[in-house]
Amino acid sequence: MTINCENCPLRPLELFDDISKEEEQFMLRFKTGELNAQPGTQILTEGRASAHLYTALKGMGLRYKTLEDGRRQVVGFILPGDFIGLQSGVMEEMQHSVEASTYMTLCVFNRSSLWDLFKTQPRRAFDLTHASAIEESLLGEMLSAVGQLDGMAKVSWVLNRFYKRLTALDLNHNDRVTLPYRQQDLADAMGLSLVHTNKTLAKLRQDSIASWADGVLDVHNPDQLAQRAHSVGERLLKRPLI
Amino acid sequence: MTINCENCPLRPLELFDDISKEEEQFMLRFKTGELNAQPGTQILTEGRASAHLYTALKGMGLRYKTLEDGRRQVVGFILPGDFIGLQSGVMEEMQHSVEASTYMTLCVFNRSSLWDLFKTQPRRAFDLTHASAIEESLLGEMLSAVGQLDGMAKVSWVLNRFYKRLTALDLNHNDRVTLPYRQQDLADAMGLSLVHTNKTLAKLRQDSIASWADGVLDVHNPDQLAQRAHSVGERLLKRPLI
């Protein structure tokens, strides 16, 4: 285990809540290992239970649901600090799949010790519920975007969201952030066709608002981007890191 | 307080998990009263914290988010047994508003005793997280529907969802269920215009699949409805009642 909770690279970030020494000790026991996943690896599968829960440490991935006819809805993008597998932890099975988009490193926890967490670490249990509530509110925002915005606003919305989240993770260098997804992934997230997504991205590029190519998103005009996304500066709230 | 947890009308339903006598006693203390809300009443407001949490006992309502330009996205329909206000309980504030569509009765809990629940009732804390995870998966399904389905499928999907949920609550009488919403509510939920929703409902009526009028949904052909919704019989899982 190359990274233990005491020198967690994410914890010091402004975005995440601090935890006590005692909680840190518990997490150290709770964490049973690390998982390294290659791009394209399926980490969790819809409809299946999992013996493990994870926290993303490095790399990015995505959550998605598959419909009967093969269509795919991306229900979330996984960035460092995201907790994965809660559904399989408290319900019978996962309601969506999780896949690595880049090379990823994840902390591994045993599902079987989850109950121990609830019994002995009420503060951590609260954090877990908190994390779940955040996930829920994220989905609500995404639903609003997919349900109410037009193509240009949807694409701007998702780019803006990445820009904000990655900035909060200190991964913004001069308004450039890594965005290692395919256009199809964003299209599936926003409920747009690949073609339309592509053309909308081209427009944003032409208008010198944002360029996304070769896995790097370059935001030339953050204000204009937020405006097209119809989203006015909702700051990201401090949140727990499991 | 006309209803105490020992004779809760919802608990006996197949849909809900049982709880122990001891937990029941705790809930009795946790519950501080009842709220009766008239149709149209705002129960919780987006962007605001609330001193109370609720469980819907009778009646129906909806959760929605309002966009800057006035558009509205319905992010959920509230039926008896639904827990309300978790976001305000664990985060700073609500991320969506909650409004009563019919006359409603709700159990009232104090936000301040929530921490006590986590400290002394790990099993109930787990249930709370479970409830949150279910809410999250519901949103994921809704997102998939809004993102991937066409108009007919969306309308069928939401009607079918009501049909299933209300059936599980024993509120289905001969394939008729109460559906006390306006067409605009369903339109705002599925990201469709009111006009298109109306025309799609007309089609379902013409095809003798489902008729919805005067607050009552009549499902003439459940199989066909499910088929148009592109959703094949996912059974509703047993879930906790808070």
Add this chain to the structure above:
DNA sequence: CGGCGCCTTGAAAAGAATCAAGTCTCGTGG
């Protein structure tokens, strides 16, 4: 009686999906 809220319907306009090529890069194998 008048106005308001909700449902209904037709016609026109627009936004997005689909269809159809074509380019570019990269890894593989002849």
Add this chain to the structure above:
DNA sequence: CCACGAGACTTGATTCTTTTCAAGGCGCCG
């Protein structure tokens, strides 16, 4: 070393779903 194919990104043309616009109807309440 180069041909080949797969995967991702582009772009133009066409089709069609859905929105917007417009208007009328119905029931209810002040």
